[in-house]
Amino acid sequence: MVGLDIGATKVLGVATDGDGRVLAEVLTTTPLGADAVVAAAADVVTELRARTGHRLEGTVGVGIPGIVDVARGAVKHAVNLGVEEEWLPLADLLSVATGAPVVVDNDVNAAALGAAHVTGHQDLVYLSIGTGLAAASILDGRLRRGAHAAAGEIGHISVDPAGRPCRCGQVGCLEIAASGSAVAELWPATDVPPARALFDAAAAGDAKAVRVRDAFAARVADAVRLVALTVDPEVVLLGGGVAQVGEDLRVAVARALAVQATASPFLRSLELPSRLELVPSDVPVAAVGAALLGRVSP
Structure with missing residues (x-):
């Protein structure tokens, strides 16, 4: 599973096993603008594939600030990322860029899922x-x-x-x-x-x-x-x-x-x-929670 925590300053990506244990991490700076954010997220997935040696064809989960329509995989009001679109179809755009299905949720929701998983x-x-x-x-x-x-x-x-x-x-x-x-x-x-x-x-x-x-x-x-x-x-x-x-x-x-x-x-x-x-400080709970999104999203 792959999880991406897209924040105002960084994109942190993780590859996890079926139990949510982190196998690899990739960190990059968050650019401004919708196209640049999608490209940076896709690059992180590519690097995770390279580091793990696996195609990682399962669902890519994304946690991102803003109002998220989970069913559509779209986000709006992510102003800190320079995303000005009323609704950015992030899941569709990132799916095309990575060749994998994508699910998107608010970053705090993703972090809560990760925290629940880690703490029990x-x-x-x-x-x-x-x-x-x-x-x-x-x-x-x-x-x-x-x-x-x-x-x-x-x-x-x-x-x-x-x-x-x-x-x-x-x-x-x-x-x-x-x-x-x-x-x-x-x-x-x-x-x-x-x-x-x-x-x-x-x-x-x-x-x-x-x-x-x-x-x-x-x-x-x-x-x-x-x-x-x-x-x-x-x-x-x-x-x-x-x-x-x-x-x-x-x-x-x-x-x-x-x-x-x-x-x-x-x-x-x-x-x-x-x-x-x-929250546990030794686990990237937002990225881990994003990786778990495919299990809980509609």
Whole structure:
């Protein structure tokens, strides 16, 4: 099986065996524009074939940001990739380029599938804290996409009517305060990822960093509480670029959840801090999940 994780900066492709174990990986830079993205994805498949020595004729799964019509294999609003088409028929174009059947889904959905496969949890919410904020749900072993493929777009829930404008056209959206972009704005850094720089500074005792870290963790805790009260999953997995901070992030968010529950016996009864986990850092869950898409897509 082949899985492609197409992001704003990179295309990561994996070839896996029938059990989802990674046999080979290929990483390349993501170009801008529909034609260039398709060509880069096809090149990754070609290189995976070369590295494995197999034709890899099975389904190629693709996880990509944007709104995805899984049945049609089409994507729109993938603006970070320079894909301006109302609906780009990505599956058809990539199938022609690779000679293999292709299935396409949202990248966070793919990551949730991969996380479920790797962790063994079949009732989870995967919370992606990256450039933006989004979630994907595996409920009783089934991926929930939503009637309009918008399930999990929690970053665009307006939580502050007097807040700043969001790129979605609303104001005060949750991802303005609970995303990698938010951290980069509040704690800019050039030599290391901003989230890592922030948490390191806070750990070193920088008072301002502690305030910024705790405020950020509280907003991520809001997102965790939101998904927990909506679908009540067994676990909430923290993923995305900010999750590379590791255990420091989980501890900060768990602490914020505990503080938020101080005055609420109801929230305390849900034991949200203990249901919070990090996505495994040693497996490319989004690419592995993309490879599994052929098993779950219509």
